[in-house]
């Protein structure tokens with residue numbers, strides 16, 4: 001169980017964590033406070049998913065599929081649980097609040113250069129080809 005950042009009561013099970021929409025906020029059944037998954041936990045999951053995807057593709061050619069499947073599922077569950085244990089749930093910001101706007105701006109500036117690079121790559125590819 002994960003604890004609510006508002007009242008510290010256990011409010012969220014690992015099963016809910018694995019099956020829920022990770023972008024949606026979590027409402028505590030004890031105090032009604034809203035919380036969300038930490039950005040750092042999400043980053044760890046994203047990096048882990050990239051490495052796991054690569055490892056599964058390599059393992060798929062080296063092992064039998066029935067050996068790859070439980071390893072992939074186990075590592076995925078472990079990775080999500082690890083991310084949440086290291087970086088616990090944080091209080092959700094109200095939509096449009098100063099901290100929510102700051103967070104949205106930080107996400108934009110993380111993604112914008114990547115999106116620009118992809119667009120430039122596509123333009124160069126189209127012009128050359």
Ligand SMILES: [Zn+2]
Pocket residue numbers: 004005006007008009011028029030031032033
């Ligand atoms: Zn609570």
